[in-house]
Each structure stands twice: as structure tokens, then as C-alpha cells.
Amino acid sequence: MPPGFAATSRERKLGQPIGWLSDFARRLAARAREYLRKLAATRHSIGARLLIGILLFSTFVTFVLAGIQLYTDYQRDVAAIQSRLDLIGKSYLDSLAESLWALDETQLRLQLMGILQQADIRAAKVRDTGISIKPLVVQVGETPEPPVVTRDYPLTHTVQGQDRVIGTLRVEATLADAYCRLTDTAARVFATQATEIFLVALFIIFFFNYLVTRHLSAIAAKVGSYRIYDSPLELRLKRRRPRHDDEMQRVTTAFNSLSHNLHSAFRDLAEREARIRCLVDANIIGVFTWQLVGRTPEDQDVAFRDVNDAFLRIVGYDREDLVNGPVTQRTLTAPEWQDRAQRAAAEMRLTGAFQPYEEEYIRKDGSRVPVLIGAAQFGETGEQGVAFVLDLTERKRGEQALQQAQAELAHAARIATMGQLTASIAHEVKQPIAAAVTNAEAALRWLARRPPDLEEVRKALTHVVQNGNRASDVIGRIRDLVSKTPSPKERFEINGAIREVIEITRGEAVKNGVSVRMELGAGLQLIEGDRVQLQQVILNLMMNALEAMAGMAEGQRELQVTTTAEPEGVRVAVRDSGPGLTPVAEERLFEAFHTTKSSGLGIGLSICRSIIEAHGGRLWAEANEPQGAVFQFTLPVEQHSAS
Ligand SMILES: Nc1ncnc2c1ncn2[C@@H]1O[C@H](COP(=O)(O)OP(=O)(O)OP(=O)(O)O)[C@@H](O)[C@H]1O
Ligand SMILES: [Mg+2]
Incomplete structure (x- = not known):
């Protein structure tokens, strides 16, 4: 309709059914397309494959069974024709031979017509086998199209007591009717079987779909859209639950518990990862x-x-x-x-x-x-x-500061101890110097003699030198102990170091009326470490022993220093016959600032222990037999580190 023209009411009436029709056709086409699409989608489904399987197998079985039936039908039909031909042979041959002998053509034709009445017989022909030029031939019916069954019968007549073949009868039967019947049977069998198969297959498909595939599709859809971080799946089949769980029910239960386990495993994993992530993201290490x-x-x-x-x-x-x-x-x-x-x-x-x-x-x-x-x-x-890494810079700095503080404390303690020993050490130094002076004066006197006694002068001067060296040695040792610079790690003999300390403390021991005994083991292995620090340990232990015995009113005051070889190093023991250790003191001995002395700081033993432990050894205290205390330490021969 051209634009601008309104449709008349007649045109509208005409246009309405056409529009409705085309609308219907469009919807029908869309529905058909949709149906075909669905059908195409289901061609890979189990149902479709089951249908194809059933059809193929049933068709095969139908073919085999129909083939057997057709074969038996064919055999039966052929046998029927053969028996008919046998019957002809029995009932017609004599009369036909009579008619042929009489050359009665009319009779022959009548008889042959009788044969033709039989089912499936299409032609019958009698032929005279006489010697005449034009033998008699009588035929009724038309020779049928193949396939045919033909049979020839001899016609005999008794002449002068002898049987002579005077002609032949040929009967031709057709198999066309049998074939027709077979075709009908085949068509009927196939039609009924095909319908039956199709209906059964449809029913199976429907039932199979009802029982299995629709649930499988629902499970697949639900499981396919399930995400592991969602709450666990709750699969429920759209059907009444059977009294006893069938395979579908078991699959559903298995899926539900699988998703439950998966979900909780995922949640655990996520929680664990979050915890680890927290450690990683906190950036503490x-x-x-x-x-x-x-x-x-x-x-x-x-x-x-x-x-x-x-x-x-x-x-x-x-x-x-x-x-x-x-x-x-x-x-x-x-x-x-x-x-x-x-x-x-x-x-x-x-x-x-x-x-x-x-x-x-x-x-x-x-x-x-x-x-x-x-x-x-x-x-x-x-x-x-995974690996973690901790920055130890601050800790190392702290350790260094601590080591330095400990070294300074140890040094201060050494100075303090040496201060205590000043009087005794002065005495120690004074003695050789006095001896040297005495010897020098003697030398002067021997020189003043006329003539001077040079031999005596030499002896006196030798003593001067010896005493000078002794004083110098004592001062040297004191200087070492007082020096602040940390001495380098060296290998040294422990007995020598102990002897030097005993030398320094000898004056103090004499002053306190203490006899000092040394039992230093022979052939000890060399110690590796800080000689001055280890001498400080021995000095502290000896000073403690001397101080402990100084307060005693009576009894023998004895200090014993022993060294013995240990399987893995050397053991040093400092024993005294002092008052010994009280149980309370024994517990707190090595604590810093624990002291029972009015003038003590209480740091001697704590320094001793840190020095020994820095050398990889161990320091401990026990009661001495019969009285007093014994402080012992071990030092390994193979040193790890020295401070
Ligand atoms: N041989 C010993 N016999 C009995 N008690 C001892 C002996 N050695 C140490 N002690 C006890 O252990 C305490 C701690 O000794 P430590 O050497 O640490 O400190 P101190 O001698 O008191 O003071 P300083 O810091 O001047 O050495 C002493 O006060 C003393 O009571
Ligand atoms: Mg002390």
C-alpha cells in the first residue's frame, strides 16, 4: 500500500488472514529450527547413541531372522513344486503314452490342459520321438520367464512285450509366484519388525531419559557451574527417592560429599595460605x-x-x-x-x-x-x-657492642684485681731488685779488691742480670694483664700460663699464710685462645680461693692448682681448703653482682664463665674433699672461637 493511503475495511479484512498466516508460518519455521537445533545437539547424547545402537542391532537381528524365514519358505515352495511334478509323473504318464501311441492330438491336448491346472505349472509339452520327419508336438501354455523348474518325463509304450520310449513330456513350472510370496512375506516381516523395533526403542529412550539422562544432564549442568569457593553443592534429583539407593542416587551422594570435601579442603587451604600470606605480607622477615x-x-x-x-x-x-x-x-x-x-x-x-x-x-x-x-x-x-631470611645487622652490632662491653668489664675487673695485688706484686718486684742491688754492691766490692777478683765479679753480675730479668718478667706479665688491647688468638701451653699467674699471686698467698701447690700434668696438648683472658680466669679463681681462706680462723690453708688431660681437651682445677660453698651461694655463684664480700663486685665468676664458654669450654663449682671448694673448667683442644 502506498504511503499516505489508509486501507479500506475490505482490504483490511483480506489482509488480516494473510498476515496471520505468514505470522504462523514464521513461528512454525522458528519452532522447527529450534527443534532441529535441539535434535542436532542431542546427536552426541547417550540417548541418541543408544537409539542408534538398538536400531542397528535390531535391524541386524531382523535381517538374520527374516532371512532364515524366507529361506525356509523358499525351500517349502520349491519342495511343493517338486512334489507336484512327482505327482504328474505318477498320474499322467501312462495315459499320455496311450494317447501319443494313438496319435490322438485332441486327447493329448486335453490331458496336458489337466496338467496345466496344477498350481505354478505354466507349460506342458509332449513330443513324439518317432522316426517320422515331422514328429508330433503338442504344447499347452507359454514357456514362463525364468526362474523356472523344468522336468522331462519319458513316455513309454509296450510293443511286443518290450517297453519303448515313444516320446517325452516336458513340464515347466514357474518360481515367480513363490518369489512373489517371499517378497510379500519379507515386506510384512520388515514392516512389523521395524515398527516394533522403533516403538520399543522409543520406549527405551524415553524410559532411559526418564531414569538416567535427564538426571545426568542436570548433574552436569550443576557441577559445571559449581565454583570451588561457593558453598558446597547440594545436588537433588527431580524424582521420588527410591526406597533403596540406586546408581543415580549413589552418584548424587558421592558428588555431594566430594564437593563438601573439596570445599572444606579449599577453605583450609585458603585459610592456611592467608596465614602464610599474612607472614609474607607483614614484611617482618x-x-x-x-x-x-x-x-x-x-x-x-x-x-x-x-x-x-x-x-x-x-x-x-x-x-x-x-x-x-x-x-x-x-x-x-x-x-x-x-x-x-x-x-x-x-x-x-x-x-x-x-x-x-x-x-x-x-x-x-x-x-x-x-x-x-x-x-x-x-x-x-x-x-x-620456600625460604625465610632474617637481617642480622642489628643483632651483630648488638653482639659486637656486648662483646666490647664484656671485654671492657673484664679489663676493669683485671685492673681491680691487680689493684688488690699491688702490695704483693710490689713485694715480688722489690725482691729481685733488692737482690740485684745486693749483687751489684758485691760486684763493686770484688772490683775494689787489689787485685780485683774478676771471677767473683762475673758471678755477682750474672746474678744481677738474672734478678733484673726476673723483675722485668714480673713487670711484663703485669703489663700484659693490665693492657687493654685484646691479645690475638694464639696456641699456647696452659701450664706455662698457670705458672705465671701463680708467680703473680705468690706474694698474696704468702701474706695470707696459704701454701700453693701445683700438680700440672705433663704432655698436655696446646690450647688455642686468648692467653690473657684465660690467665684472668685462673687469677680470679685463685684470688677467690685466697679470699675465702683468708677469713678462716684456723686450719691448714692450702690452694692446689691441677691440670689434667681430658679425652677432648684439658681440665684445670683450683681447690682450696676454705669454708666451701653454701647451697644458696652454689646456685647463684655465677650470677653477675652476686657477692658475699663487702669490697667485692660479684662479677669475677660471671666473667670467668663467659670467657670459658667463648673458648668452647665449661666452668663449674663443687665441694672439695675433705673441705673447701673446687672450681674446674675444661677447654677443648680444637677451638671454635675466642672472643
Ligand atoms: N673458693 C670459694 N669458696 C667459697 N666461696 C666462694 C669461692 N669463690 C667464690 N665464692 C663465692 O662466690 C661469690 C662470687 O664470686 P665472684 O668472684 O663472682 O665475686 P666476688 O669475688 O665476690 O667479687 P669480685 O667481683 O671482686 O670477684 C663470692 O662472693 C663468694 O661468696
Ligand atoms: Mg672474685
Whole structure:
């Protein structure tokens, strides 16, 4: 309709059914398309495959059974024709032979017509086998189209007592009717079977769909849309629950419990990861995950997978340098710590983790940073794992400050002890100097003699030198003990060091009426460590013993220093016959600032213990037999470290 023209009411009436029709056709086409799409989608379904399977198998069975039936029907039909032909042979031959002998053509034709009445017989022909030029041939019916069954019968007549063949009868039967019947049977069988198969298959499909596939589709849809972080699945089949659980029910229950387990495993994992993540993100310590690279243990290295900010701060690198970058654990580790790192890697290969150890990293700017590092591998393969790194810079600084403070305290304590000994030491030094003066005066006197006695002068001067050296030695030892500079680690003989300390304290011992005995073992191994510090220990122990015995009113005052060889080092014991240790004192002996003396600081034994422990040894106190106290310490021969 051209625009601007309104439709007349007649045109509208005409246009309405056409519009409705085209609308209906469109909807029908859309519905058909939709149906075809669904059908195409179901061609991969179990139902479709089941249908095809049933159809193929049933068709095959139908073919086989129909074939057998058709074959037996065919055999039966052929047998019927054969028996008819046999019957013809029995009932017609004599009369036909009579008619032929009489050359009665009319009779022959009548008889042949009789044969033709039989079912499936299409032609019958009698032929005279006489010697005449034109033998008699009588035929009724038409020779049928193949397939045919033909049979020839001899016609005999008795002439002069002898049977002679005077002609032949040929009967032709057709199989066309039998074939027709077979075709009908086949068509009927196939039609009924096909309908039956189709209906049964449809029913099976429907039932199978009702029982299985629709539930499977529902399960697949639900499981497919399930996300592990959602709440657990609650699959429910749209049907009445059977009294006894069938396979579908078991599958549903299994899915539900699987999703339940998965969900709780996921939640645990997420919680655990959140906790670990919290540690990583808190950036209190350096944390990184790693991946092994390199094939052989020698060129194996650790590449960084993920690192936290704290780790980046420790090593001074950017994330890009480490994560998939050129820097590896080997690059970071200082050269002298590479062997230790290799040992840690070997330990991890064996046990899955290595105990934290201290090493030094080289930072990006080339400076060094002391770190404590520990790591563990994930799973069995050991290809990946996690490690933590602690920056020990502050701790090391603290340790150094503590060591320095301890060294200064020890020095102050030494000075204090030496102060106590001033009088005795002055006496010790004075003695050889006085002796030297006496000897020098004697030498002068021997020189003044006329003639001078040079031999006596030489002897006196030798004594001067000896006494001078003795004084010098004492002063040298005192200077060592008082000096502030820490002496380097050296290997020395413990007995010699002890003798020197006894020399220094001898005056103090004499002053207190104490007899000092030495029982120093022979052939002791050399000790490695700080000689002055170890002398300080012996000095402290001897001073304590002297002080303990000084307060005693009576009894023998005896101080004994012994050294003995131990399986792994040397043992030194300082015994006294003083009042011994009270149980309370025994507990607090080694505490700093614990003292029972009015002038004591109470730091002597605590310094002694820290010195001995820094040398890898042990210091302890016991009661002495029959009285007094014994302080003993051991020193290993192979030293670990000295302060
Ligand atoms: N041989 C000993 N016999 C009995 N008591 C002892 C002996 N040695 C130490 N003690 C007890 O242990 C305490 C602590 O000894 P320590 O050497 O640490 O400090 P101090 O001798 O009191 O003071 P200083 O700091 O001047 O050495 C002493 O006050 C004393 O009571
Ligand atoms: Mg003391």
C-alpha cells in the first residue's frame, strides 16, 4: 500500500488472514529450527547413541531372522513344486503314452490342459520321438520367464512285450509366484519388525531419559557451574527417592560429599595460605619462594619465584632483578659462604629442609649483610620451596657492642684485681731488685779488691742480670694483664700460663699464710685462645680461693692448682681448703653482682664463665674433699672461637 493511503475495511479484512498466516508460518519455521537445533545437539547424547545402537542391532537381528524365514519358505515352495511334478509323473504318464501311441492330438491336448491346472505349472509339452520327419508336438501354455523348474518325463509304450520310449513330456513350472510370496512375506516381516523395533526403542529412550539422562544432564549442568569457593553443592534429583539407593542416587551422594570435601579442603587451604600470606605480607622477615635450576648438584642454583618487600630491602635489589631475573641465590651469597650454602642444599635434598644458618649476602651496592637463612622444599620432588631470611645487622652490632662491653668489664675487673695485688706484686718486684742491688754492691766490692777478683765479679753480675730479668718478667706479665688491647688468638701451653699467674699471686698467698701447690700434668696438648683472658680466669679463681681462706680462723690453708688431660681437651682445677660453698651461694655463684664480700663486685665468676664458654669450654663449682671448694673448667683442644 502506498504511503499516505489508509486501507479500506475490505482490504483490511483480506489482509488480516494473510498476515496471520505468514505470522504462523514464521513461528512454525522458528519452532522447527529450534527443534532441529535441539535434535542436532542431542546427536552426541547417550540417548541418541543408544537409539542408534538398538536400531542397528535390531535391524541386524531382523535381517538374520527374516532371512532364515524366507529361506525356509523358499525351500517349502520349491519342495511343493517338486512334489507336484512327482505327482504328474505318477498320474499322467501312462495315459499320455496311450494317447501319443494313438496319435490322438485332441486327447493329448486335453490331458496336458489337466496338467496345466496344477498350481505354478505354466507349460506342458509332449513330443513324439518317432522316426517320422515331422514328429508330433503338442504344447499347452507359454514357456514362463525364468526362474523356472523344468522336468522331462519319458513316455513309454509296450510293443511286443518290450517297453519303448515313444516320446517325452516336458513340464515347466514357474518360481515367480513363490518369489512373489517371499517378497510379500519379507515386506510384512520388515514392516512389523521395524515398527516394533522403533516403538520399543522409543520406549527405551524415553524410559532411559526418564531414569538416567535427564538426571545426568542436570548433574552436569550443576557441577559445571559449581565454583570451588561457593558453598558446597547440594545436588537433588527431580524424582521420588527410591526406597533403596540406586546408581543415580549413589552418584548424587558421592558428588555431594566430594564437593563438601573439596570445599572444606579449599577453605583450609585458603585459610592456611592467608596465614602464610599474612607472614609474607607483614614484611617482618624476608620471605621468598624458589625454584631449583641446573641439572647436577654442582651447578644447581636457586632462582627466585616470588619475593616480599622485606627481602628486597635486605638485599637492595629490585623485584625485576630477582624474580625471573639474572640474580640467583648463588649471586647473592658471599664467596666464602658458598660451601656452607652447598652443604645446606645437600641437607635439604636429604631431609626436605635445612636448619637455619648464618651467612652473608652481597647487596646490590656491593656491601655485605649478615643474614640468617632457613628453607624447606614443597612436596617430594624438591624442585620448589620456600625460604625465610632474617637481617642480622642489628643483632651483630648488638653482639659486637656486648662483646666490647664484656671485654671492657673484664679489663676493669683485671685492673681491680691487680689493684688488690699491688702490695704483693710490689713485694715480688722489690725482691729481685733488692737482690740485684745486693749483687751489684758485691760486684763493686770484688772490683775494689787489689787485685780485683774478676771471677767473683762475673758471678755477682750474672746474678744481677738474672734478678733484673726476673723483675722485668714480673713487670711484663703485669703489663700484659693490665693492657687493654685484646691479645690475638694464639696456641699456647696452659701450664706455662698457670705458672705465671701463680708467680703473680705468690706474694698474696704468702701474706695470707696459704701454701700453693701445683700438680700440672705433663704432655698436655696446646690450647688455642686468648692467653690473657684465660690467665684472668685462673687469677680470679685463685684470688677467690685466697679470699675465702683468708677469713678462716684456723686450719691448714692450702690452694692446689691441677691440670689434667681430658679425652677432648684439658681440665684445670683450683681447690682450696676454705669454708666451701653454701647451697644458696652454689646456685647463684655465677650470677653477675652476686657477692658475699663487702669490697667485692660479684662479677669475677660471671666473667670467668663467659670467657670459658667463648673458648668452647665449661666452668663449674663443687665441694672439695675433705673441705673447701673446687672450681674446674675444661677447654677443648680444637677451638671454635675466642672472643
Ligand atoms: N673458693 C670459694 N669458696 C667459697 N666461696 C666462694 C669461692 N669463690 C667464690 N665464692 C663465692 O662466690 C661469690 C662470687 O664470686 P665472684 O668472684 O663472682 O665475686 P666476688 O669475688 O665476690 O667479687 P669480685 O667481683 O671482686 O670477684 C663470692 O662472693 C663468694 O661468696
Ligand atoms: Mg672474685
